[in-house]
Amino acid sequence: MAKPSSPSAGNLPGKMDVEPSPAPFAIAIAYSRVPLPMTRADQMTVAHLIAFLSARGHQVDLYALDTGEGISDLQRDWLKTHCRTLTLFPHGKLASLWGVLCGAVRFWPLQVGWFLNSRQRRAIRTGLEKVDLGYCYYIRSAEALRGEKSRRPLFLAMQLSQALNTRRMVAHYRNLKEKLLYMVESRLLRGYEARVWRDFTRCVLIGEQDVAEIRGLCREQGLPEIDNVVFGPHGTDISRFAPRADLTPEPCSLVFNGVLRTYTNVHAITWFAAEVWPLIKARSPQATLMIVGRDPRPEVQALAEQPGIIVTGEVKEPADYIARAAICIDPVQAGAGMQNKLIEFMAMAKPIVATTVANEGIGATPGDHLILADEPQAMADEILALFDDPARAVAIGAAARRFVEETWTWEAHFLKLEAAMQGAIAESRAK
Numbered sequence: 001m002a003k004p005s006s007p008s009a010g011n012l013p014g015k016m017d018v019e020p021s022p023a024p025f026a027i028a029i030a031y032s033r034v035p036l037p038m039t040r041a042d043q044m045t046v047a048h049l050i051a052f053l054s055a056r057g058h059q060v061d062l063y064a065l066d067t068g069e070g071i072s073d074l075q076r077d078w079l080k081t082h083c084r085t086l087t088l089f090p091h092g093k094l095a096s097l098w099g100v101l102c103g104a105v106r107f108w109p110l111q112v113g114w115f116l117n118s119r120q121r122r123a124i125r126t127g128l129e130k131v132d133l134g135y136c137y138y139i140r141s142a143e144a145l146r147g148e149k150s151r152r153p154l155f156l157a158m159q160l161s162q163a164l165n166t167r168r169m170v171a172h173y174r175n176l177k178e179k180l181l182y183m184v185e186s187r188l189l190r191g192y193e194a195r196v197w198r199d200f201t202r203c204v205l206i207g208e209q210d211v212a213e214i215r216g217l218c219r220e221q222g223l224p225e226i227d228n229v230v231f232g233p234h235g236t237d238i239s240r241f242a243p244r245a246d247l248t249p250e251p252c253s254l255v256f257n258g259v260l261r262t263y264t265n266v267h268a269i270t271w272f273a274a275e276v277w278p279l280i281k282a283r284s285p286q287a288t289l290m291i292v293g294r295d296p297r298p299e300v301q302a303l304a305e306q307p308g309i310i311v312t313g314e315v316k317e318p319a320d321y322i323a324r325a326a327i328c329i330d331p332v333q334a335g336a337g338m339q340n341k342l343i344e345f346m347a348m349a350k351p352i353v354a355t356t357v358a359n360e361g362i363g364a365t366p367g368d369h370l371i372l373a374d375e376p377q378a379m380a381d382e383i384l385a386l387f388d389d390p391a392r393a394v395a396i397g398a399a400a401r402r403f404v405e406e407t408w409t410w411e412a413h414f415l416k417l418e419a420a421m422q423g424a425i426a427e428s429r430a431k
Contacts, residue, residue, distance in 0.1 A: 028061045035064065095117065161193060163214075193214050260311075281308060293313075296311055326386075342359065
């Protein structure tokens, strides 16, 4: 399958539309992967954050784990250009297994132990002397700076409640081995998330649902409730994901896009194919469903045997496939946080039918910006109604595009995060 080969295909972030900051600062970032290539939502977020910070004139020292996934010379050069220093720490499976064992005696979540790296931890703590702020992305990197006694403010970008994420995954898992694994992880996360926030100046979360979950965990553990939250959702590239006048949507066509090895996506599309698709085909035999995304699991590949379903695997530019669809779907039921695919669909002015969970971190207005349906018959009915009412579909898509332009650009969210960082720096200097 073809690999993306240009910045517009997702290898590199686009240029940020911002002016230099009047108050530049230096920041040390701990991250559990190399941000490029952007094959995951978290990589996309960190890469765009680096692009934003660089465009604003801030100095970035990146301390990232190299898990052997591969990075091109072009991507490495981009990171060196946008970071003051780039330090990568080899982190293979043996190191991960050792980290899990070390974390087990402390009752850390498995993902925290898996990405524990003592060299990264030592390096970034030494590097704090050269920056104004420390920043960890995801709780799996929290131990890199947790407990550090520096006067510099420390941010933990939890982003989502992983406890909520894994709890929902356990509820929908069918594989017993995976279900048991995530039951253990969910239990460990409950205790960890209730405590880890206290060791940081600010915790970055996507939305109120994640905050409510962690506050509930704090009460459950008999601990003070989290009170240092900064909201920091993801954004989207509205120039890459934009309406396409050169491509005409195919009648009665659907598209789903996402990394197809990720369980939340696998469950979403297999559930849709089993429960919703037959209802649609019964009333609209000409309907088609395009499933787009890299690394499809065997159960996803098998969906191509059903009439009207095509599984593409990885494609050069997902936006081309989204543009050709009459309707985009996001039937996710497991997981937490926010759905990048949803704001990409909206940015392209596409009518969308999605679940309530999919919209949880987005906050789009049902009926105006998208259509929500959680049960198979309701979802099928909404899709078929949009097939029959192209004018309404166009109106919903246009409203969705305006919603994204106003609230979901990378720049809009990062400017708010930057303000929180500058406020924390000012507070620390005033002490």
